[in-house]
Amino acid sequence: MKRIMYISTTTRKLSDEEVDEIGRRSTINNAKVGVTGILLSAHEFFFQILEGEPDDVDRVLERIRRDPRHQDVLILKAEHDIGERFFGRWSMRTVRLDGTSDLILQAIRIMLENITESHRIIERYTQPAVLRFLTDGVNPLSVPVRKTEEVILFGDIVAFSYLSGRFPVEEVAELVNLFLDTCSRQVVAHGGQVSKYVGDCVMAHFPPDAADLAIRACVETLREIQALRGSAGRCRLQKYLYCGFGLSKGLVIEGNIGSSIKMDYTVLGDIVNLAARLEGLTRNIGKAIALSEPVRDACREGWHFERAGEFHLKGQSQPQPIYSITDPVVDDIKTYQQILDDMEELCCELS
Protein backbone atom coordinates (compact mmCIF):
# COMPACT_ATOMS: atom_id res chain seq x y z
CA MET A 1 0.00 0.00 0.00
CA LYS A 2 0.98 3.61 -0.49
CA ARG A 3 0.53 6.69 1.67
CA ILE A 4 0.99 10.29 0.54
CA MET A 5 0.58 13.58 2.34
CA TYR A 6 0.39 16.98 0.69
CA ILE A 7 -0.39 20.60 1.34
CA SER A 8 -2.13 22.93 -1.10
CA THR A 9 -3.26 26.55 -1.19
CA THR A 10 -6.93 27.48 -1.58
CA THR A 11 -7.64 29.60 -4.66
CA ARG A 12 -10.37 31.51 -2.79
CA LYS A 13 -12.05 31.52 0.58
CA LEU A 14 -14.34 28.48 0.60
CA SER A 15 -17.55 28.50 2.64
CA ASP A 16 -18.12 25.87 5.35
CA GLU A 17 -20.76 24.30 3.09
CA GLU A 18 -18.27 23.97 0.22
CA VAL A 19 -15.70 22.29 2.46
CA ASP A 20 -18.39 19.96 3.84
CA GLU A 21 -19.38 19.06 0.27
CA ILE A 22 -15.73 18.20 -0.61
CA GLY A 23 -15.68 15.98 2.48
CA ARG A 24 -18.97 14.29 1.54
CA ARG A 25 -17.93 13.55 -2.05
CA SER A 26 -14.53 12.33 -0.85
CA THR A 27 -16.03 9.91 1.67
CA ILE A 28 -18.36 8.41 -0.95
CA ASN A 29 -15.72 8.18 -3.73
CA ASN A 30 -12.87 6.95 -1.54
CA ALA A 31 -14.99 4.26 0.09
CA LYS A 32 -15.63 2.78 -3.37
CA VAL A 33 -11.89 2.28 -4.01
CA GLY A 34 -10.68 1.62 -0.48
CA VAL A 35 -8.74 4.87 -0.09
CA THR A 36 -8.63 6.09 3.52
CA GLY A 37 -7.22 9.23 5.14
CA ILE A 38 -7.90 12.66 6.56
CA LEU A 39 -8.40 16.14 5.14
CA LEU A 40 -7.64 19.20 7.29
CA SER A 41 -8.90 22.51 5.94
CA ALA A 42 -8.22 26.13 6.86
CA HIS A 43 -9.10 29.32 4.95
CA GLU A 44 -5.75 29.46 3.18
CA PHE A 45 -4.66 25.83 2.85
CA PHE A 46 -5.51 22.13 2.82
CA PHE A 47 -3.51 19.27 4.31
CA GLN A 48 -4.47 15.76 3.27
CA ILE A 49 -3.28 12.20 3.86
CA LEU A 50 -4.37 9.50 1.41
CA GLU A 51 -3.59 5.80 1.80
CA GLY A 52 -4.53 2.71 -0.16
CA GLU A 53 -3.42 0.63 -3.13
CA PRO A 54 -0.90 2.69 -5.20
CA ASP A 55 -3.03 2.90 -8.37
CA ASP A 56 -6.13 3.94 -6.41
CA VAL A 57 -4.23 6.61 -4.44
CA ASP A 58 -2.67 7.93 -7.65
CA ARG A 59 -6.04 8.10 -9.41
CA VAL A 60 -7.68 9.98 -6.50
CA LEU A 61 -4.72 12.34 -6.28
CA GLU A 62 -4.85 13.02 -10.02
CA ARG A 63 -8.50 14.08 -9.67
CA ILE A 64 -7.71 16.22 -6.63
CA ARG A 65 -4.83 17.97 -8.43
CA ARG A 66 -7.23 19.11 -11.18
CA ASP A 67 -9.65 20.67 -8.70
CA PRO A 68 -9.75 24.47 -9.27
CA ARG A 69 -10.62 25.15 -5.61
CA HIS A 70 -6.95 24.78 -4.69
CA GLN A 71 -3.50 25.04 -6.31
CA ASP A 72 0.22 24.46 -5.74
CA VAL A 73 -0.21 20.90 -4.50
CA LEU A 74 3.08 20.09 -2.79
CA ILE A 75 3.73 16.47 -1.81
CA LEU A 76 5.36 16.48 1.62
CA LYS A 77 5.93 12.77 1.81
CA ALA A 78 5.23 9.65 -0.24
CA GLU A 79 5.66 6.23 1.39
CA HIS A 80 5.62 2.99 -0.56
CA ASP A 81 4.99 -0.54 0.72
CA ILE A 82 3.30 0.54 3.94
CA GLY A 83 1.95 -2.45 5.83
CA GLU A 84 -0.70 -0.73 7.90
CA ARG A 85 -3.13 2.14 7.50
CA PHE A 86 -3.25 5.04 9.97
CA PHE A 87 -6.88 5.85 9.15
CA GLY A 88 -8.36 2.43 8.37
CA ARG A 89 -11.88 3.43 9.38
CA TRP A 90 -12.09 6.81 7.62
CA SER A 91 -12.66 6.80 3.88
CA MET A 92 -12.06 10.55 4.34
CA ARG A 93 -12.57 12.37 7.58
CA THR A 94 -12.67 16.14 7.06
CA VAL A 95 -11.74 18.52 9.87
CA ARG A 96 -12.13 22.30 9.68
CA LEU A 97 -9.39 24.08 11.62
CA ASP A 98 -10.94 27.58 11.37
CA GLY A 99 -13.50 29.05 13.70
CA THR A 100 -12.93 26.50 16.44
CA SER A 101 -12.28 27.12 20.11
CA ASP A 102 -10.47 23.78 20.43
CA LEU A 103 -6.92 24.75 21.38
CA ILE A 104 -5.41 21.55 19.99
CA LEU A 105 -6.95 22.23 16.55
CA GLN A 106 -5.70 25.81 16.72
CA ALA A 107 -2.20 24.54 17.54
CA ILE A 108 -2.37 22.11 14.59
CA ARG A 109 -3.46 24.99 12.35
CA ILE A 110 -0.50 27.15 13.43
CA MET A 111 1.89 24.22 13.01
CA LEU A 112 0.61 23.47 9.49
CA GLU A 113 0.81 27.14 8.54
CA ASN A 114 4.46 27.16 9.56
CA ILE A 115 5.23 23.88 7.79
CA THR A 116 3.53 25.21 4.64
CA GLU A 117 5.50 28.43 4.72
CA SER A 118 8.87 26.76 5.24
CA HIS A 119 8.18 24.14 2.56
CA ARG A 120 7.20 26.80 0.05
CA ILE A 121 10.49 28.60 0.75
CA ILE A 122 12.58 25.40 0.57
CA GLU A 123 10.77 24.43 -2.66
CA ARG A 124 12.03 27.62 -4.35
CA TYR A 125 15.64 26.94 -3.35
CA THR A 126 15.69 23.22 -4.09
CA GLN A 127 16.83 21.68 -7.35
CA PRO A 128 13.82 20.34 -9.31
CA ALA A 129 15.46 16.88 -9.61
CA VAL A 130 15.75 16.65 -5.82
CA LEU A 131 12.14 17.75 -5.36
CA ARG A 132 11.01 15.07 -7.79
CA PHE A 133 12.82 12.37 -5.80
CA LEU A 134 11.19 13.62 -2.61
CA THR A 135 7.69 13.66 -4.09
CA ASP A 136 8.26 10.16 -5.47
CA GLY A 137 9.08 9.00 -1.94
CA VAL A 138 12.79 8.49 -2.69
CA ASN A 139 15.49 9.85 -0.38
CA PRO A 140 17.72 11.79 -2.83
CA LEU A 141 20.79 11.08 -0.70
CA SER A 142 20.33 7.35 -1.28
CA VAL A 143 20.35 7.64 -5.10
CA PRO A 144 23.63 6.18 -6.43
CA VAL A 145 25.81 8.07 -8.90
CA ARG A 146 25.45 6.72 -12.46
CA LYS A 147 26.93 7.14 -15.91
CA THR A 148 24.30 8.21 -18.41
CA GLU A 149 23.95 9.87 -21.78
CA GLU A 150 22.52 13.39 -21.82
CA VAL A 151 22.25 16.51 -23.95
CA ILE A 152 23.82 19.36 -21.96
CA LEU A 153 22.78 23.00 -22.34
CA PHE A 154 24.72 26.02 -21.14
CA GLY A 155 23.35 29.52 -21.61
CA ASP A 156 24.35 32.96 -20.40
CA ILE A 157 24.11 36.69 -20.99
CA VAL A 158 26.59 38.30 -23.41
CA ALA A 159 28.89 40.88 -21.74
CA PHE A 160 27.32 40.29 -18.33
CA SER A 161 30.45 40.91 -16.29
CA TYR A 162 30.86 44.27 -18.01
CA LEU A 163 27.33 45.46 -17.35
CA SER A 164 27.20 44.04 -13.84
CA GLY A 165 29.95 46.45 -12.86
CA ARG A 166 28.33 49.52 -14.38
CA PHE A 167 24.70 49.53 -13.29
CA PRO A 168 22.86 49.50 -9.95
CA VAL A 169 22.71 46.03 -8.40
CA GLU A 170 18.89 46.01 -8.41
CA GLU A 171 18.80 46.51 -12.18
CA VAL A 172 21.51 43.91 -12.77
CA ALA A 173 19.65 41.41 -10.57
CA GLU A 174 16.41 42.14 -12.44
CA LEU A 175 18.10 41.48 -15.78
CA VAL A 176 19.65 38.21 -14.60
CA ASN A 177 16.31 37.05 -13.18
CA LEU A 178 14.61 37.92 -16.46
CA PHE A 179 17.07 35.78 -18.40
CA LEU A 180 17.12 32.88 -15.92
CA ASP A 181 13.34 32.84 -15.78
CA THR A 182 12.86 32.91 -19.56
CA CYS A 183 15.46 30.23 -20.18
CA SER A 184 14.39 27.94 -17.32
CA ARG A 185 10.72 28.07 -18.35
CA GLN A 186 11.66 27.04 -21.89
CA VAL A 187 13.94 24.24 -20.65
CA VAL A 188 11.17 22.79 -18.48
CA ALA A 189 8.52 23.31 -21.20
CA HIS A 190 10.69 21.23 -23.56
CA GLY A 191 11.29 18.34 -21.16
CA GLY A 192 14.69 19.38 -19.79
CA GLN A 193 15.86 19.75 -16.22
CA VAL A 194 17.50 22.86 -14.84
CA SER A 195 20.56 21.60 -13.03
CA LYS A 196 21.96 24.81 -11.61
CA TYR A 197 22.59 28.53 -11.97
CA VAL A 198 26.10 29.83 -11.79
CA GLY A 199 25.83 33.62 -11.73
CA ASP A 200 24.04 34.55 -14.96
CA CYS A 201 24.61 31.08 -16.41
CA VAL A 202 21.99 28.32 -16.72
CA MET A 203 23.11 24.70 -16.84
CA ALA A 204 20.45 22.21 -17.91
CA HIS A 205 20.20 18.71 -19.28
CA PHE A 206 17.86 16.76 -21.54
CA PRO A 207 17.45 13.04 -22.27
CA PRO A 208 19.67 11.74 -25.11
CA ASP A 209 16.75 11.49 -27.56
CA ALA A 210 15.71 15.11 -26.91
CA ALA A 211 18.35 16.98 -28.97
CA ASP A 212 15.59 18.63 -31.04
CA LEU A 213 13.80 19.74 -27.89
CA ALA A 214 17.02 21.17 -26.44
CA ILE A 215 17.56 23.24 -29.61
CA ARG A 216 13.92 24.31 -29.54
CA ALA A 217 14.28 25.46 -25.92
CA CYS A 218 17.23 27.65 -27.00
CA VAL A 219 15.42 29.03 -30.06
CA GLU A 220 12.25 29.83 -28.09
CA THR A 221 14.31 31.55 -25.36
CA LEU A 222 16.04 33.62 -28.05
CA ARG A 223 12.64 34.58 -29.53
CA GLU A 224 11.31 35.66 -26.13
CA ILE A 225 14.44 37.66 -25.43
CA GLN A 226 14.33 39.27 -28.85
CA ALA A 227 10.75 40.38 -28.06
CA LEU A 228 11.89 41.69 -24.66
CA ARG A 229 14.60 43.78 -26.33
CA GLY A 230 11.96 45.37 -28.55
CA SER A 231 9.50 46.11 -25.76
CA ALA A 232 9.63 48.90 -23.24
CA GLY A 233 9.72 46.68 -20.18
CA ARG A 234 10.17 47.46 -16.53
CA CYS A 235 13.88 46.68 -16.75
CA ARG A 236 15.96 49.45 -18.35
CA LEU A 237 18.72 47.04 -19.34
CA GLN A 238 16.55 44.54 -21.18
CA LYS A 239 17.12 46.19 -24.56
CA TYR A 240 20.78 45.12 -24.19
CA LEU A 241 19.92 41.54 -23.31
CA TYR A 242 21.65 39.12 -25.66
CA CYS A 243 22.50 35.55 -24.78
CA GLY A 244 24.38 32.55 -26.15
CA PHE A 245 23.85 28.79 -25.87
CA GLY A 246 26.17 25.79 -26.09
CA LEU A 247 24.82 22.28 -26.60
CA SER A 248 26.79 19.03 -26.32
CA LYS A 249 25.82 15.37 -26.08
CA GLY A 250 27.51 12.32 -24.60
CA LEU A 251 28.22 10.35 -21.45
CA VAL A 252 28.14 12.23 -18.15
CA ILE A 253 28.20 11.32 -14.49
CA GLU A 254 24.83 12.09 -12.89
CA GLY A 255 24.18 12.07 -9.18
CA ASN A 256 25.00 13.44 -5.76
CA ILE A 257 28.18 15.45 -5.80
CA GLY A 258 29.12 17.58 -2.85
CA SER A 259 30.28 17.72 0.69
CA SER A 260 28.95 17.24 4.20
CA ILE A 261 28.03 20.95 4.09
CA LYS A 262 26.20 21.11 0.77
CA MET A 263 25.07 18.49 -1.72
CA ASP A 264 24.25 19.03 -5.41
CA TYR A 265 22.37 16.59 -7.61
CA THR A 266 24.15 17.38 -10.83
CA VAL A 267 25.89 16.21 -13.99
CA LEU A 268 29.60 16.46 -14.64
CA GLY A 269 32.25 15.35 -17.08
CA ASP A 270 34.03 16.30 -20.25
CA ILE A 271 30.75 16.77 -22.14
CA VAL A 272 29.55 19.30 -19.57
CA ASN A 273 32.77 21.31 -19.96
CA LEU A 274 32.35 21.13 -23.72
CA ALA A 275 28.85 22.70 -23.52
CA ALA A 276 30.31 25.55 -21.44
CA ARG A 277 33.10 26.10 -24.01
CA LEU A 278 30.59 26.04 -26.88
CA GLU A 279 28.49 28.65 -25.15
CA GLY A 280 31.63 30.84 -24.92
CA LEU A 281 32.28 30.25 -28.62
CA THR A 282 28.96 31.80 -29.68
CA ARG A 283 30.56 35.27 -29.34
CA ASN A 284 33.32 34.32 -31.80
CA ILE A 285 31.14 32.72 -34.46
CA GLY A 286 28.45 35.44 -34.43
CA LYS A 287 25.71 32.90 -33.69
CA ALA A 288 23.60 32.60 -30.55
CA ILE A 289 23.77 28.79 -30.61
CA ALA A 290 26.83 26.54 -31.00
CA LEU A 291 26.45 22.76 -30.93
CA SER A 292 28.61 19.68 -31.25
CA GLU A 293 28.40 17.06 -34.01
CA PRO A 294 26.70 14.41 -31.79
CA VAL A 295 23.89 16.91 -31.06
CA ARG A 296 23.42 17.57 -34.77
CA ASP A 297 23.44 13.84 -35.54
CA ALA A 298 20.81 13.12 -32.88
CA CYS A 299 18.29 15.59 -34.37
CA ARG A 300 15.30 14.40 -36.37
CA GLU A 301 13.63 17.73 -37.11
CA GLY A 302 14.42 19.60 -40.32
CA TRP A 303 16.85 22.18 -38.86
CA HIS A 304 19.14 23.93 -41.33
CA PHE A 305 22.53 23.18 -39.78
CA GLU A 306 25.53 25.19 -40.81
CA ARG A 307 29.12 24.38 -40.03
CA ALA A 308 30.71 27.20 -38.04
CA GLY A 309 34.20 25.74 -38.41
CA GLU A 310 36.61 23.38 -36.71
CA PHE A 311 37.75 24.47 -33.24
CA HIS A 312 40.24 23.19 -30.72
CA LEU A 313 38.43 24.03 -27.52
CA LYS A 314 40.11 24.16 -24.13
CA GLY A 315 40.02 20.77 -22.41
CA GLN A 316 39.36 18.87 -25.66
CA SER A 317 42.08 16.59 -27.04
CA GLN A 318 41.09 17.04 -30.69
CA PRO A 319 39.80 19.91 -32.81
CA GLN A 320 36.16 19.30 -33.56
CA PRO A 321 33.58 20.52 -36.05
CA ILE A 322 31.10 22.94 -34.50
CA TYR A 323 27.65 23.69 -35.91
CA SER A 324 24.90 26.23 -35.58
CA ILE A 325 21.51 26.56 -37.20
CA THR A 326 20.23 28.94 -39.85
CA ASP A 327 17.50 31.00 -38.26
CA PRO A 328 17.15 34.81 -38.12
CA VAL A 329 16.79 34.75 -34.34
CA VAL A 330 20.07 32.81 -33.98
CA ASP A 331 21.84 35.44 -36.13
CA ASP A 332 20.41 38.28 -34.04
CA ILE A 333 23.41 38.49 -31.73
CA LYS A 334 25.76 41.39 -31.06
CA THR A 335 29.47 41.15 -30.49
CA TYR A 336 30.87 41.88 -27.06
CA GLN A 337 32.26 45.18 -28.40
CA GLN A 338 28.93 46.27 -29.94
CA ILE A 339 27.15 45.70 -26.62
CA LEU A 340 29.85 47.63 -24.80
CA ASP A 341 29.46 50.55 -27.24
CA ASP A 342 25.66 50.56 -26.80
CA MET A 343 26.02 50.59 -23.06
CA GLU A 344 28.55 53.39 -23.12
CA GLU A 345 25.90 55.37 -25.00
CA LEU A 346 23.31 54.61 -22.33
CA CYS A 347 25.74 55.55 -19.56
CA CYS A 348 26.42 58.90 -21.32
CA GLU A 349 22.66 59.52 -21.71
CA LEU A 350 22.14 58.91 -18.00
CA SER A 351 25.03 60.97 -16.73
Ligand SMILES: Cc1cc2nc3c(=O)[nH]c(=O)nc-3n(C[C@H](O)[C@H](O)[C@H](O)COP(=O)(O)O)c2cc1C
Ligand atom coordinates in the same frame (compact mmCIF):
# COMPACT_ATOMS: atom_id res chain seq x y z
C1 LIG B 1 -8.31 19.71 -1.03
C2 LIG B 1 -9.21 18.76 -1.74
C3 LIG B 1 -9.22 17.40 -1.39
C4 LIG B 1 -10.04 16.49 -2.04
N1 LIG B 1 -10.01 15.18 -1.70
C5 LIG B 1 -10.76 14.29 -2.38
C6 LIG B 1 -10.72 12.88 -2.09
O1 LIG B 1 -9.99 12.44 -1.21
N2 LIG B 1 -11.46 12.07 -2.83
C7 LIG B 1 -12.29 12.51 -3.82
O2 LIG B 1 -12.96 11.70 -4.44
N3 LIG B 1 -12.36 13.81 -4.11
C8 LIG B 1 -11.63 14.71 -3.42
N4 LIG B 1 -11.72 16.04 -3.72
C9 LIG B 1 -12.69 16.49 -4.71
C10 LIG B 1 -12.21 16.20 -6.10
O3 LIG B 1 -11.32 17.18 -6.51
C11 LIG B 1 -13.40 16.17 -7.09
O4 LIG B 1 -14.12 17.36 -7.00
C12 LIG B 1 -14.33 15.03 -6.75
O5 LIG B 1 -13.60 13.82 -6.62
C13 LIG B 1 -15.37 14.86 -7.85
O6 LIG B 1 -16.25 13.89 -7.41
P1 LIG B 1 -17.62 13.57 -8.17
O7 LIG B 1 -17.20 13.23 -9.59
O8 LIG B 1 -18.19 12.42 -7.45
O9 LIG B 1 -18.45 14.84 -8.07
C14 LIG B 1 -10.91 16.96 -3.07
C15 LIG B 1 -10.90 18.32 -3.40
C16 LIG B 1 -10.08 19.21 -2.76
C17 LIG B 1 -10.08 20.67 -3.14
